[in-house]
Amino acid sequence: MKAAIERRWSRASLRSAGLAYFATVLLLIAGLSHRYGLLETVPFLGVLLIVALLAAAGIGLACAGFVDLWERGDRGGRRALASGIVCCLLLAPYALSAWRVLDHPGLVDVATDLDDPPAFRTLAAQRPAFANQIAPIDASRAQMIRTGYPGLTGRRYAVSPDQVMEQALALVADRGWTVVARHGIVAPPPDPAVEGEEEAAPAPPPIPAP
Template sequence: MVEFQSRYHEQRTTRSAGLSRGMASFSTVLLITAVLGHRRGLIETTAFFWVLGIVALLAAFALLLSGFAFSRLWKFGDRGGHDLTAGALLGLVVLAPFGFVAYQIATLPMLRDISTDTEVPPALTAAVSLRTPAMNSLELPSAGERALQAQAYPLVAGRRYDLSLDRVLESVSAVLGRQGWEVVVPPPAAEQAIGEVDIEAVARTFILALPSDVAIRLVDDGDSTFVDMRSASRYGRHDLGDNAERITAFLTALDQEIAAQAGTATTATPEQ
């Protein structure tokens, strides 16, 4: 009878540890497959979010099972330490990105549409026809959203360059060509630029390839040119700071491009 109980305990512990390892391994493979599939356009974004939810649940259950297996090992001296350790480590690795996202949600403002000009943002005319009902709608930011953006992202500001519109457009086109974005409203030739130029593109996040619509507006002001930019996420209530980072990175690259092309006589003034 004692021998039977010992074998029963060992079987239960081995099963829990093995399930932990198997579930964690499956969640890892599923996560990698889903990310690669979404990046290649094989998985629709809404379905991709559901898969990510399943991945998180599997990894969490793997941790719970490894904890249960460890308690059996601690109390009864049963076997299964290698499997529960592998399950716990893989589960933690899979859940780490979800934990980082949770931290960003807790520390960053809930915004999904960022612009250097919050009063009159650059228009996303082409993006309206590209968005489906499942995607975020394009709306003007509320007063509360404008205040949140100003507080959280003070570096998101337009530029005024002491150069003609055509020269600034050449630099914008050069920077845009290095981004790898899908341009849906291309810039005109520099010699054809008059008054105001509007450019639209679709940018994607580096790892998950989540899409955002981007608008760049250039306005001729005589001896200078104003540049404003907007980036709006297609999915999710929270952009995790991605849109602000995209705008500041692009405008910083534009500052450097114009300085390299025009020399130190050119000024780049942030417009508040």
């Protein structure tokens, strides 16, 4: 009589694979929804936090799967390895973002005109209470901008400021952004020649009744 010993699957490796798959699908759906305007930024950040927690839990379960393989000879070593790699790839953008946060100065916004920087009062008033606040660029923040971004300079155009504003508003409209406030744009004056032609144009003849 021969006895066949069947190796059991490691539950940790199976759960790790499930978390890796679910976190990947969740990240793709949330990213596409945010890209095409179906998901706002603040809920999208919440989804990113959930994805990070799921990926971290997946790595922990993958390590537990390797422990099951080593101590009891359970199956699922390859699945745990694949799940751990996927979870590490999911956490790579978070690690890069954390490094950039530590490497760059703690600023909400930057400006090229540090003598008279924009205040963004309308956006500061509409900012949610749980979001990072838009504060005026004072002397200390201006020094942080000079130190952290030494190559940041403005740009001058060979046209009037109103024309630059019009082109900027056209770009905003083309990208579907919402304008909450505008300052400094002046409507172009009417052309006298066009006005004279409109005034001199005869009135259309009346349409006879049937």
